[in-house]
Amino acid sequence: MPETDDALVYHLYQQGRERLEGGDPRGAAEVLELAVEHEPTKASLHETLARAYFATARIGPAREAFERALDLDPTDAYAHFCAGRCYEREGRVDAAVKHYRLACALSPREVYHERLARLQAS
Numbered sequence: 712m713p714e715t716d717d718a719l720v721y722h723l724y725q726q727g728r729e730r731l732e733g734g735d736p737r738g739a740a741e742v743l744e745l746a747v748e749h750e751p752t753k754a755s756l757h758e759t760l761a762r763a764y765f766a767t768a769r770i771g772p773a774r775e776a777f778e779r780a781l782d783l784d785p786t787d788a789y790a791h792f793c794a795g796r797c798y799e800r801e802g803r804v805d806a807a808v809k810h811y812r813l814a815c816a817l818s819p820r821e822v823y824h825e826r827l828a829r830l831q832a833s
Contacts, residue, residue: 720750727759736766754783758790765793770800788818792826799830 723746730739740763747756761776774797780790795810811827814820 716749720746720753720756723749724756724759727763731759731763731766736763739763740767740769752783754780754787754790757783758787758793761790761793765797770797773797774801786817788814788820788823791817792820792823795826804830 723742727739727743727746730736730742740760743756743760743763747753747760750756757776757780761773761780764770764773764776774794777790777794777797780787781794784790791810792814795807795814798804798807798810808827808830811823811830814823815827
């Protein structure tokens, strides 16, 4: 990829993150979709796009984007946790538990362990 494309993708990524953090997840998704089109092999782009989708209650697309991020980086505990949240929202408890377990194995973050325990207790 030429340097100008790298700069464009980085600019789109930064703009998407700013919009997401600024409370505009729809606008963030639009910008991040462009970034993913230019650089489909960057896990961080897919993960941030997934966050934007999740924030707009587009759970199916969010799950797919988290799964794509995991295809690119299977050791991303946060993406596993968020994929688990998507599966849980879809009522697919077994898949959610699988991803929560992976998140717990990859990271000691308490919220991951709490979510897994809560789901297993229900």
